[in-house]
Amino acid sequence: xxxxxxxxxxxxxxxxxxxxxxxxxxxxxxxxxxxxxxxxxxxxxxxxxxxxxxxxxxxxxxxxxxxxxxxxxxxxxxxxxxxxxxxxxxxxxxxxxxxxxxxxxxxxxxxxxxxxxxxxxxxxxxxxxxxxxxxxxxxxxxxxxxxxxxxxxxxxxxxxxxxxxxxxxxxxxxxxxxxxxxxxxxxxxxxxxxxxxxxxxxxxxxxxxxxxxxxxxxxxxxxxxxxxxxxxxxxxxxxxxxxxxxxxxxxxxxxxxxxxxxxxxxxxxxxxxxxxxxxxxxxxxxxxxxxxxxxxxxxxxxxxxxxxxxxxxxxxxxxxxxxxxxxxxxxxxxxxxxxxxxxxxxxxxxxxxxxxxxxxxxxxxxxxxxxxxxxxxxxxxxxxxxxxxxxxxxxxxxxxxxxxxxxxxxxxxxxxxxxxxxxx
Amino acid sequence: xxxxxxxxxxxxxxxxxxxxxxxxxxxxxxxxxxxxxxxxxxxxxxxxxxxxxxxxxxxxxxxxxxxxxxxxxxxxxxxxxxxxxxxxxxxxxxxxxxxxxxxxxxxxxxxxxxxxxxxxxxxxxxxxxxxxxxxxxxxxxxxxxxxxxxxxxxxxxxxxxxxxxxxxxxxxxxxxxxxxxxxxxxxxxxxxxxxxxxxxxxxxxxxxxxxxxxxxxxxxxxxxxxxxxxxxxxxxxxxxxxxxxxxxxxxxxxxxxxxxxxxxxxxxxxxxxxxxxxxxxxxxxxxxxxxxxxxxxxxxxxxxxxxxxxxxxxxxxxxxxxxxxxxxxxxxxxxxxxxxxxxxxxxxxxxxxxxxxxxxxxxxxxxxxxxxxxxxxxxxxxxxxxxxxxxxxxxxxxxxxxxxxxxxxxxxxxxxxxxxxxxx
Numbered sequence: 104x105x106x107x108x109x110x111x112x113x114x115x116x117x118x119x120x121x122x123x124x125x126x127x128x129x130x131x132x133x134x135x136x137x138x139x140x141x142x143x144x145x146x147x148x149x150x151x152x153x154x155x156x157x158x159x160x161x162x163x164x165x166x167x168x169x170x171x172x173x174x175x176x177x178x179x180x181x182x183x184x185x186x187x188x189x190x191x192x193x194x195x196x197x198x199x200x201x202x203x204x205x206x207x208x209x210x211x212x213x214x215x216x217x218x219x220x221x222x223x224x225x226x227x228x229x230x231x232x233x234x235x236x237x238x239x240x241x242x243x244x245x246x247x248x249x250x251x252x253x254x255x256x257x258x259x260x261x262x263x264x265x266x267x268x269x270x271x272x273x274x275x276x277x278x279x280x281x282x283x284x285x286x287x288x289x290x291x292x293x294x295x296x297x298x299x300x301x302x303x304x305x306x307x308x309x310x311x312x313x314x315x316x317x318x319x320x321x322x323x324x325x326x327x328x329x330x331x332x333x334x335x336x337x338x339x340x341x342x343x344x345x346x347x348x349x350x351x352x353x354x355x356x357x358x359x360x361x362x363x364x365x366x367x368x369x370x371x372x373x374x375x376x377x378x379x380x381x382x383x384x385x386x387x388x389x390x391x392x393x394x395x396x397x398x399x400x401x402x403x404x405x406x407x408x409x410x411x412x413x414x415x416x417x418x419x420x421x422x423x424x425x426x427x428x429x430x431x432x433x434x435x436x437x438x439x440x441x442x443x444x445x446x447x448x449x450x451x452x453x454x455x456x457x458x459x460x461x462x463x464x465x466x467x468x469x470x471x472x473x474x475x476x477x478x479x480x481x482x483x484x485x486x487x488x489x490x491x492x493x494x495x496x497x498x499x500x501x502x503x504x505x506x507x508x509x510x511x512x513x514x515x516x517x518x519x520x521x522x523x524x525x526x527x
Numbered sequence: 528x529x530x531x532x533x534x535x536x537x538x539x540x541x542x543x544x545x546x547x548x549x550x551x552x553x554x555x556x557x558x559x560x561x562x563x564x565x566x567x568x569x570x571x572x573x574x575x576x577x578x579x580x581x582x583x584x585x586x587x588x589x590x591x592x593x594x595x596x597x598x599x600x601x602x603x604x605x606x607x608x609x610x611x612x613x614x615x616x617x618x619x620x621x622x623x624x625x626x627x628x629x630x631x632x633x634x635x636x637x638x639x640x641x642x643x644x645x646x647x648x649x650x651x652x653x654x655x656x657x658x659x660x661x662x663x664x665x666x667x668x669x670x671x672x673x674x675x676x677x678x679x680x681x682x683x684x685x686x687x688x689x690x691x692x693x694x695x696x697x698x699x700x701x702x703x704x705x706x707x708x709x710x711x712x713x714x715x716x717x718x719x720x721x722x723x724x725x726x727x728x729x730x731x732x733x734x735x736x737x738x739x740x741x742x743x744x745x746x747x748x749x750x751x752x753x754x755x756x757x758x759x760x761x762x763x764x765x766x767x768x769x770x771x772x773x774x775x776x777x778x779x780x781x782x783x784x785x786x787x788x789x790x791x792x793x794x795x796x797x798x799x800x801x802x803x804x805x806x807x808x809x810x811x812x813x814x815x816x817x818x819x820x821x822x823x824x825x826x827x828x829x830x831x832x833x834x835x836x837x838x839x840x841x842x843x844x845x846x847x848x849x850x851x852x853x854x855x856x857x858x859x860x861x862x863x864x865x866x867x868x869x870x871x872x873x874x875x876x877x878x879x880x881x882x883x884x885x886x887x888x889x890x891x892x893x894x895x896x897x898x899x900x901x902x903x904x905x906x907x908x909x910x911x912x913x914x915x916x917x918x919x920x921x922x923x924x925x926x927x928x929x930x931x932x933x934x935x936x937x938x939x940x941x942x943x944x945x946x947x948x949x950x951x
Contacts, residue, residue, distance in 0.1 A: 169646060170654035172866055220644060222593060227651075229827065230594035377838040384808070403653065407834040414801040414835065442596055 104163045105133040106156050108148050109494030110501045111459035112250035112257045113425050115515070116243040119291030119320040120522060121508030122515060125252045126501045127425035130156065131461065131491060134211040136168060142215025143486055145429035146207035146397055148498070149505040155204050158182065168212040168219075171403065178205040196376045202400040209401030210433045210482075218481035224433070225476060228406050228440035235473040236438040239316065239447040240283030241423075242273055242305075243454070244292040246515065250456065252501065257456045267297065267304040274305060277453055283472035285314045285340075285447045291322030295527050299334045306338050314340040314447075321347035321372055324525040328355050329362070336364045341391060341446075343369040347524050349379065353386030367391050371422040376400075377411075384415050391418035393449065397430070402437045409443035421448035427455060428462035431474065432482040439476040447472070459497075461490045528587045529557040530580050532572050533918030534925045535883035536674035536681045537849050539939070540667040543715030543744035544946060545932030546939060549676045550925045551849035554580065555885065555915060558635040560592060566639025567910055569853035570631035570821055572922070573929040579628050582606065592636040592643075595827065602629040620800045626824040633825030634857045634906075642905035648857070649900060652830050652864035659897040660862040663740065663871040664707030665847075666697055666729075667878070668716040670939065674880065676925065681880045691721065691728040698729060701877055707896040709738045709764075709871045715746030719951050723758045730762050738764040738871075745771035745796055748949040752779050753786070760788045765815060765870075768796040771948050773803065777810030791815050795846040800824075801835075808839050815842035817873065821854070826861045833867035845872035851879065852886035855898065856906040863900040871896070885918050887911045 113127040128148030135141045146152065162177045182201040196202070217224045225231045245264045249257035264273045274286050286305060290298040298317065305315055321344050323331065328345035332355075335342070345368065346355050352373050359366065367390035374383050374392050376399060383389050392412060394405045405421075412419040421434060421444065431452050438444050452469065460466050462484040467474060477483025512520040537551040552572030559565045570576065586601045606625040620626070641648045649655045669688045673681035688697045698710050710729060714722040722741065729739055745768050747755065752769035756779075759766070769792065770779050776797050783790065791814035798807050798816050800823060807813050816836060818829045829845075836843040845858060845868065855876050862868050876893065884890050886908040891898060901907025936944040 167650075167654060169650040172653040172656050172864060174654075176656065176866065226591075226593040229596040230591060230598075232596050232600065377834065381808070381839050384805070404834075407831050410801065410828075410831040411835050411838065415805050440596060442600065 104160055105135070106153060107131045107133070107491055107495050108153055108498040109427075109461060109491065110148070110498040110503065111425065111427060111494065112255065112456045114250040114259070114261070114454055115246035115248045115511075116289070116454065117245060117292040118243070118289050118508070119322040119524070119526065121520065122246070122511035123425070123508060124503050124506070124511045125250050126497070126503050128498065128503060128506065129427060129430075130207070131429065131486065132156065132207050132211045133486070134163070134168065134208070134215050136215055136219065140215055140219045142168065142211040142213065142218060143429055143482065144207045144211035144214065144433065145427055147203060147424065151505060152203070155182065155200050156207065159204055159208070163208060168215045171209055171212060174208065174212070175205045175400070178208065198376060199398060202376060203398050206397050206399065206401040206404070209403065210396065213402060214481040221480045223476070223478055223480065224436040224482045225440040228402055228437065231439040231476050232442045233439055233476065235475050236435045237284065237447045237473040238450045238452075238469065239285040239287045240274060240277040240281065240472070241449055241451060241453070242270055242277070242286060242288045244270070244289070245273070255497065257458070265293070267301040270301045271304050271308045274308070281453055281469045281472060285316075285472070287316040287318060287449065289320070290317050291319030291526065295319070295323055295327050295331050299331050302335055302338055316341045316343060316369070318343035320344055321524050322526045324527065325351065325355055325358070327525070327527050329358055332359060332364050332366055333362065336366060339366060341367050341369050343393070344372040347373065349373050349382050349386065349388045352383070352388035356387055367418065369393055369418075369420065371395065377408075380411065380415070389417065391420055391446070393420050393422040395422040396433060396437050397424070402433065402440075405437045406441050409441040413443045418446060419444045420446040423449040423451050425451045425454065428460055428467045428484050429482065431467050432477065432484045435474045435476055436482060459494060461487055461494050463487045528584055529559070530577060531555040531557070531915055531919050532577055532922040533851075533885060533915065534572070534922040534927065535849065535851060535918065536679065536880045538674040538683070538685070538878055539670035539672045539935075540713070540878065541669060541716040542667070542713050542932070543746040543948070543950065545944065546670070546935035547849070547932060548927050548930070548935050549674050550921070550927050552922065552927060552930065553851060553854075554631070555853065555910065556580065556631050556635045557910070558587070558592065558632070558639050560639055560643065564639055564643045566592065566635040566637065566642060567853055567906065568631045568635035568638065568857065569851055571627060571848065575929060576627070579606070579624050580631065583628055583632070587632060592639045595633055595636060598632065598636070599629045599824070602632065622800060623822060626800060627822050630821050630823065630825040630828070633827065634820065637826060638905040645904045647900070647902055647904065648860040648906045649864040652826055652861065655863040655900050656866045657863055657900065659899050660859045661708065661871045661897040662874045662876075662893065663709040663711045664698060664701040664705065664896070665873055665875060665877070666694055666701070666710060666712045668694070668713070669697070679921070681882070689717070691725040694725045695728050695732045698732070705877055705893045705896060709740075709896070711740040711742060711873065713744070714741050715743030715950065719743070719747055719751050719755050723755050726759055726762055740765045740767060740793075742767035744768055745948045746950045748951065749775065749779055749782070751949070751951050753782055756783060756788050756790055757786065760790060763790060765791050765793050767793040767817070771797065773797050773806050773810065773812045776807070776812035780811055791842065793817055793842075793844065795819065801832075804835065804839070813841065815844055815870070817844050817846035819846040820857060820861050821848070826857065826864075829861045830865050833865040837867045842870060843868045844870040847873040847875050849875045849878065852884055852891045852908055853906065855891050856901065856908045859898045859900055860906060883918060885911055885914045
C-alpha cells in the first residue's frame with residue numbers, strides 16, 4: 104500500500120462554506136498484489152486523511168483484494184475509537200472516517216482485481232448499463248484567478264463571476280469546451296434573489312432544453328427557500344440542500360407541496376450515509392440523493408444505494424469534490440454500473456488544470472458533456488509517474504494541509520467571516 | 528444454456544399450503560462460456576419455470592457473464608408482458624417471474640466467472656465474512672412416508688409427526704443427525720393451541736439454549752396470533768408470517784407492543800421483494816426479512832437486501848424451498864458474503880434423500896448444524912452427470928409438472944380441502 108499526497112491548483116471558487124484555497128489536496132492510493140498487479144484510487148487529501156489511511160496499513164497489507172466486506176469490517180474496527188469524535192452540536196456522520204478510508208481502499212482493490220482479470224472496473228460491479236456517463240456543467244461564483252500560487256499560478260480561463268451575467272458567460276464557456284447539456288449553480292454565496300436572477304438568466308440564455316439545478320448548501324432559511332423555489336418553479340429541475348437538516352428539508356417539502364411547487368429536493372448534506380435514509384424517508388425530506396463513492400463507503404455502497412433508492416422511489420445522482428482523473432474514472436465506472444442513476448453527475452473536473460493531471464495521456468476527455476466508459480482493464484487509466492511526483496512535490500511545497508474555506512474567506516474577502524447557516 | 532428438469536423424492540410434509548407431493552421439482556441451469564467453462568445453478572422446477580427460462584434463451588446466449596445488470600434488464604423486458612399476469616384478488620409479486628428467472632441465471636453466471644477466475648463464488652460478492660453458515664432444523668408436520676412413488680418410494684426416516692411429542696422426536700432425530708443448534712416448526716397445520724403445545728414441548732425438551740421459531744404461513748387471524756404469541760412469549764425467538772399481509776402484520780406488531788410482547792415478526796410471505804419494503808417499514812410490519820436468492824433476483828439482490836436491512840434496522844435470515852446441493856451451496860456462499868445475516872438460515876435439505884443428490888460426491892455435509900463455505904472455485908460443487916441424468920429420468924417418469932399442495936391434500940387428506948387464510 105502506497106499513499107501519495109498531491110496538491111492541485113484550484114481556482115478561487117465560492118460556496119456557502121467559503122472560498123477554495125489556491126490548492127486542493129488529494130491522495131493517491133496504490134495497492135500492489137503479491138504478483139505485482141497495482142490497483143489505484145484517488146481520494147480526499149491532507150494530513151488528516153493521510154493519517155487515517157496510515158492507521159489501517161497493517162489491516163490492508165496482506166489482505167485478499169477480493170475480501171472487501173471483511174476488509175471493511177476491519178477498517179471500521181480500526182477507526183472505531185475515533186468514529187464518534189465529531190464536532191459537538193453539529194450534525195456529522197460518525198462513520199465518516201472509516202467510510203472514506205474504506206471507500207478509497209475499495210476502489211484500489213477492485214481496480215487491482217479488474218486489472219488482474221483483464222476486465223473493466225465496472226464489470227466487478229455487475230457490468231455497464233451505459234457506455235457514456237453524462238456530467239453537468241458545474242457553475243461557481245468565482246473571484247478572479249486560476250488557482251495555484253506564485254510561480255505556479257495558473258491562467259484564469261473563466262475569469263471572475265459574481266453576477267448573473269458572468270454566470271451565464273461561465274456557462275457558455277464551459278458548454279463550448281465540454282458540451283454540457285445540463286447546468287448546476289453552486290449557490291449560497293450572494294443574496295438569494297441575485298442567485299435566483301442567475302438561474303432565470305441561464306434559462307433565458309439556454310432555453311428550457313437545458314436542465315438547471317441550484318445548490319445553496321443549506322444557506323437559506325425555510326422562508327427564503329420557499330420564496331426562491333416559488334420564483335424558480337418551472338425554471339429549475341432540482342434544488343439541492345436549500346435548507347439544512349432532514350427535518351428542515353422535510354418541512355420545506357411539505358410547505359412546497361401545500362403551495363403546489365413540484366421541484367424535487369436533492370441532498371448530499373442532509374443525507375450523507377445510509378443511516379440518514381430512514382429518517383429522510385419517514386418525513387419525505389429528499390426526493391434525490393447525491394451519492395459519492397468517496398464518502399459513502401466505496402463503489403459497492405453506491406450500487407447498493409441505487410437499489411435502495413429504487414426501492415424507496417428516490418432518484419439518484421452523484422456528488423463530487425475537486426478531483427483528478429482517477430476519481431473521475433472511478434465515478435464513471437460506478438455510474439456505468441448503477442442503473443438507477445438516471446440524472447447527470449456532478450464533477451469539478453473542468454476547474455482543474457491539465458498541468459496537475461496525474462494519469463497517463465493527461466486530462467480525461469469530456470465530449471458532449473459525457474465521459475466514455477473505458478473498455479480497457481481496471482479503471483482504464485494508469486498513473487503518470489512523473490506527473491504524480493510533480494503533484495507530490497507541489498503538495499510539499501504549498502502550505503495547505505487541510506481544506507479550510509473559512510480561512511481563505513478571511514484572507515481574501517472578510518477577516519471576520521464565519522459560516523452561518525442559514526445565512527439568508 | 529442448458530436447462531435440465533429433475534424430480535426429487537419429497538416426504539409428505541404439511542404446511543398451510545397443503546401437503547407436499549411425493550416429488551419436488553427442480554431445474555438445473557448450466558451456462559457454458561465460449562472457452563468451455565460451465566457455471567451451474569438450481570432453481571424451482573416444473574413446466575412453467577422451464578418455459579419461463581426458455582423464453583429468455585435468446586437473451587442469455589451470447590451475453591457477457593459479467594454483464595449481470597444489463598442481463599437482468601433484458602430478462603425483465605422479456606418477461607414484461609407476463610409480469611402482471613397474477614391471480615386477481617391475491618397479493619402477488621408482479622415481478623416474480625423475471626426475478627426468479629434472472630436469479631437462476633445470476634447464480635450460473637457468477638459461478639461461471641468464479642470458476643474461470645479460480646476463486647470461490649462468494650469472492651464475487653465481496654468475499655466471505657464467515658467460514659461456516661448455520662442452518663436451523665426445519666420441523667414439519669408430516670404424514671407417514673419417505674417420498675417417491677411405487678418402486679421409487681423411499682425409506683421413511685423420520686416417520687409420522689402430527690403431535691407435539693412426535694415433533695419433539697423429529698427434532699431429536701434431526702439434531703442427532705445434523706447437529707442443528709436452532710429449530711423451526713412449519714405450523715399453520717393443526718389447531719394453533721396444539722402447535723403452541725409443540726413449541727412448549729420443544730422448549731421443555733431442549734431448554735432455553737436452543738432458539739425456537741414458528742411459521743404458520745399466514746394461517747392465523749389477528750386474535751389467534753395474539754393469543755398464541757402471548758402464550759409463546761419467552762419461548763420462541765421469532766414468529767414468521769403469523770397473519771397475512773403487510774397491514775395485518777403491522778396491526779399485530781402494534782397489538783403485541785401494547786401488550787408488551789417483544790417477539791420479532793419475520794416474513795417471507797408479506798415481504799417478498801424490494802417493493803414490499805417501504806410499506807412494511809412505514810407500519811413496522813416486520814422486524815426480520817427472510818431473503819431467498821431464488822426469488823429476490825439472485826445473490827446480489829440478497830447482499831443488497833442486507834445493506835437495506837441494516838439501514839432500516841431490520842434483521843435478515845434466509846428462506847428455503849425443497850432443494851438439492853447446488854441451491855444449498857449458492858445459499859451458503861450468499862450467506863457467507865452477507866454480513867448482516869446474523870440468524871440461522873432455513874433449509875429443507877435434510878428432507879431430501881441421498882439418492883436424488885446431483886452433485887459429485889453426493890450429499891453436502893451439515894456438521895454441527897452448519898455447512899462449511901467452500902474454498903474451491905465457484906460454488907465448490909460440480910454436477911454428477913449420471914445423477915443428473917437419473918434426476919431427469921425421474922422427472923419424465925413421475926406425473927407432477929407443477930407444485931400443487933392443494934391437490935395432494937385432496938388426494939390424501941380431504942377431498943374438499945381448500946386453503947383458507949386465515950384458517951384459525
